[in-house]
Amino acid sequence: MxxxxxxxxxxxxxxxxxxxxxxxxxxxSRPDSVGQMRPSPAGAAQGGASRGPSSPPxxxxxxxxxxxxxxxxxxxxxxxxxxxxxxxxxxRDALAPPAPALTQEDIDAAVLHxxxxxxxxxxxxxxxxxxRQSVVRIRSYxxxxxxxxxxxxxxxxxxxxxxxxxxxxxxxLHVVAGAEELRVxxxxxxxxxAALAGAKPDNDLAVLKPKQIPDDLPPATLGASNRLAPGDExxxxxxxxxxxxxxxxxVVSGLNREFKSEDGERPLKGLIQFDAAANPGxxxxxxxxxxGEVVGIxxxxxxxxxxxxxxxxxxxxxxxxxxxxxxxPPF
Numbered sequence: 552m553x554x555x556x557x558x559x560x561x562x563x564x565x566x567x568x569x570x571x572x573x574x575x576x577x578x579x580s581r582p583d584s585v586g587q588m589r590p591s592p593a594g595a596a597q598g599g600a601s602r603g604p605s606s607p608p609x610x611x612x613x614x615x616x617x618x619x620x621x622x623x624x625x626x627x628x629x630x631x632x633x634x635x636x637x638x639x640x641x642x643r644d645a646l647a648p649p650a651p652a653l654t655q656e657d658i659d660a661a662v663l664h665x666x667x668x669x670x671x672x673x674x675x676x677x678x679x680x681x682x683r684q685s686v687v688r689i690r691s692y693x694x695x696x697x698x699x700x701x702x703x704x705x706x707x708x709x710x711x712x713x714x715x716x717x718x719x720x721x722x723x724l725h726v727v728a729g730a731e732e733l734r735v736x737x738x739x740x741x742x743x744x745a746a747l748a749g750a751k752p753d754n755d756l757a758v759l760k761p762k763q764i765p766d767d768l769p770p771a772t773l774g775a776s777n778r779l780a781p782g783d784e785x786x787x788x789x790x791x792x793x794x795x796x797x798x799x800x801x802v803v804s805g806l807n808r809e810f811k812s813e814d815g816e817r818p819l820k821g822l823i824q825f826d827a828a829a830n831p832g833x834x835x836x837x838x839x840x841x842x843g844e845v846v847g848i849x850x851x852x853x854x855x856x857x858x859x860x861x862x863x864x865x866x867x868x869x870x871x872x873x874x875x876x877x878x879x880p881p882f
Contacts, residue, residue, distance in 0.1 A: 674841045675800040678786045681843025684738045685713040685771035688790045689722055689745075689759070689835065691730035703732055710789035710796075710836030711735065711759060712771050712845060714873075718764035721873050722835030723850050724750050724757040735761050737768065738796075754872045755819060755850050757835075771837060774844030776823060776869040779803050787827040787849055787865070789836030801827030810851050810866045822866040823847045829865040838867040846870050 665671075672680075689711045692703040709726030713719070720735070727733055733745045741763075749758035783803045791797055804824040811818035825838060829849050838847035847867030854862050 674784065675786050675798065678839055678841050678843045679788055679798040682712070682771055682788055682837055682839050682845070683796065684769050686738065686788050686796050686836065687711045687713065687720060688736040688793075688795065689726055690734045690736075691727055692732040692734065693730055706730065708790060708793045708832050709834045710832065710849070712835075712837040712848070713768060714770050714773065714845075716768070716770055718761045718768060719748070720745075720759050720761070721848055722757050722759060723848065724752060724755050726835045727757050727759065733759065735759065737765050739765050741765050751872075751875065753817070753819075754868045756848065756868060756873055771839075771845045772843060773870050773874075774840055774842075774846045776806075776846045776871060779806060779823065779840075779846060781805055784841050785825050785827055785846070786839050786841070787825070787829050787833060787836060788839065789829070789833035789849060791828075791830035791832040793832055795832070797833075799828035801825055804864070808866060810853065812851065819850065819866070819868065821869060821872065822850070823869060825865050825867060826863050827865065828861050830861050831859055833865075848873055 687710070689709045690705055691707045691709075693706050695701060695704050698704075707726065707730075709722055711720040711722035711726075714721055727747060733747070734742055735745045736742045743761050743763040745759040745761045747757060748760040750756065781803050784800065785803055786798060786800050788796055788798055802825065804826050806823060807820075808822040808824045809818050809820050810822055823838065823846070825847075827838070829836075829852050833849050834851075836849045837845045838849055839845050847869055849865060849867045851866045852859075852861050853864040853866070854860060856862075
């Protein structure tokens with residue numbers, strides 16, 4: 552007979568009658584191996600499916616909550632703290648008084664207070680700062696025929712403005728014409744030689760390519776001279792007499808002007824007339840608007856006397872004409 556199997560048989564009672572009996576073999580609950588016990592069918596019928604070790608005890612709500620807390624103490628503590636913090640924030644916001652709405656009078660008063668208590672930079676100062684890192688000093692060198700043994704000597708100074716990220720810059724042709732060597736000084740004090748890359752004599756314009764440029768050299772922002780009107784404010788930045796960078800401010804005095812130098816060269820046409828102070832050394836520098844956009848290249852001053860100084864009339868080549876000097880269409 553197999554272990555654990557049910558059997559049936561006959562026995563006799565006290566009167567000698569045979570009766571049917573049913574039962575389980577004595578080995579029904581004997582373990583098959585160490586640590587493993589087969590439950591008897593009777594036990595399975597009575598107990599039903601076995602409960603896992605993680606099932607909470609079937610008691611009251613308090614006991615079940617205590618059991619869950621013992622199972623996940625950190626998670627429950629974190630959720631409890633989060634709920635408390637959220638409650639504090641909600642209560643604080645509910646008790647805080649509403650923020651008053653700003654009126655136009657409040658805004659005007661704040662602006663007036665700032666204007667009265669702080670010294671703000673002028674429009675000309677902001678415009679000059681926008682162009683400052685793009686303005687360069689140009690010096691030309693050549694050999695004096697009377698003293699060839701002395702080598703290269705400085706023969707003139709002027710100004711230029713960087714218009715492309717590779718360092719390409721604009722200046723006046725008369726600043727660089729006839730030079731055997733050109734040197735460019737940048738805003739950070741660094742200096743390098745430059746080569747003439749193009750010229751447009753009709754507009755007294757020259758294009759230079761520096762041999763080296765500073766890191767992150769910003770090109771100037773170019774504007775449009777056709778939006779100018781007489782009376783518009785402008786700023787001239789350059790190196791008058793080699794001093795600078797220097798800033799002067801004025802207005803547009805007129806448009807589409809013509810200028811002819813005393814040496815009898817062909818006249819320059821379509822010029823911007825302005826009254827911001829300009830002197831020898833300003834040539835080739837930018838004429839900019841109050842937003843810092845280049846609208847012209849300073850090229851000449853008019854003085855009825857023999858003095859080469861400014862008397863209130865300066866001229867600049869339009870930036871549109873400068874665009875054709877470097878081989879691109881007008882801006």
